[in-house]
Amino acid sequence: MKDMLREIRKQYLFSALDENNVLPNPFDQFELWLQEAIESEQLEPTAMILSTVDKHLQPHSRVVLLKELTPDSFVFYTNYEGHKAQQMEFNKRVSLVFFWASLERQVRIEGTVEKISEVLSTSYFKSRPIENQLGAWASPQSQLIRSKDFLEQQFQYYKQKFGNDIPKPPHWGGYAVKPVSIEFWQGRPNRLHDRLLFTKEAGIWGISRLAP
Numbered sequence: 784m785k786d787m788l789r790e791i792r793k794q795y796l797f798s799a800l801d802e803n804n805v806l807p808n809p810f811d812q813f814e815l816w817l818q819e820a821i822e823s824e825q826l827e828p829t830a831m832i833l834s835t836v837d838k839h840l841q842p843h844s845r846v847v848l849l850k851e852l853t854p855d856s857f858v859f860y861t862n863y864e865g866h867k868a869q870q871m872e873f874n875k876r877v878s879l880v881f882f883w884a885s886l887e888r889q890v891r892i893e894g895t896v897e898k899i900s901e902v903l904s905t906s907y908f909k910s911r912p913i914e915n916q917l918g919a920w921a922s923p924q925s926q927l928i929r930s931k932d933f934l935e936q937q938f939q940y941y942k943q944k945f946g947n948d949i950p951k952p953p954h955w956g957g958y959a960v961k962p963v964s965i966e967f968w969q970g971r972p973n974r975l976h977d978r979l980l981f982t983k984e985a986g987i988w989g990i991s992r993l994a995p
């Protein structure tokens with residue numbers, strides 16, 4: 784295994800990213816790359832790694848799904864009582880990473896997070912399949928549970944309780960990550976990758992290039 788890991792190595796030849804072909808607004812550039820990721824039919828193109836920091840300054844990372852891109856934020860949905868929610872309560876600074884392997888691309892986002900409105904969360908909740916809606920009631924996210932059966936029992940309990948009209952749980956909803964920086968990374972031959980960093984100052988996005 785040790786030798787195998789050392790030998791896994793890929794040349795990145797797919798594309799390039801230059802100051803004169805990147806869009807001036809990073810949200811437009813992100814949307815373009817996301818669209819290409821969706822069209823490239825790779826698994827879970829909207830998956831992003833969310834990192835948060837707890838009160839002991841320990842970072843935690845996990846995957847969540849991007850559900851909305853607004854003109855100034857990246858929105859995901861989760862349980863408001865789980866570990867990540869507690870961590871975001873303690874520290875609103877978070878990061879997001881997208882990795883689209885087949886396109887040899889990474890996007891890194893740093894910023895602050897805030898809850899979205901109950902109205903928006905409810906609107907999205909109602910658009911989810913009924914099983915997913917019940918799942919949000921059934922799972923006390925991040926808590927220890929005694930067995931797998933417990934989840935199934937909870938699921939059946941809420942199914943009987945609500946029938947087909949399931950309200951949004953008060954402990955479930957969306958967060959919007961508002962970036963202060965967004966970095967686009969495109970793999971290039973010989974490890975001389977392109978890295979374009981957008982940073983926001985006084986409300987205006989500026990671009991700079993970083994060494995790979």
Ligand SMILES: Cc1cc2nc3c(=O)[nH]c(=O)nc-3n(C[C@H](O)[C@H](O)[C@H](O)COP(=O)(O)O)c2cc1C
Nearest residue numbers: 827830845846847848860861862865866867868925
């Ligand atoms: C592909 C994928 C998508 C996921 N999407 C979400 C999501 O949108 N929201 C969410 O709360 N958890 C999602 N999860 C589960 C999280 O990674 C994590 O296990 C869960 O949110 C609990 O994290 P926490 O204990 O740090 O709060 C996803 C996991 C995977 C692998």
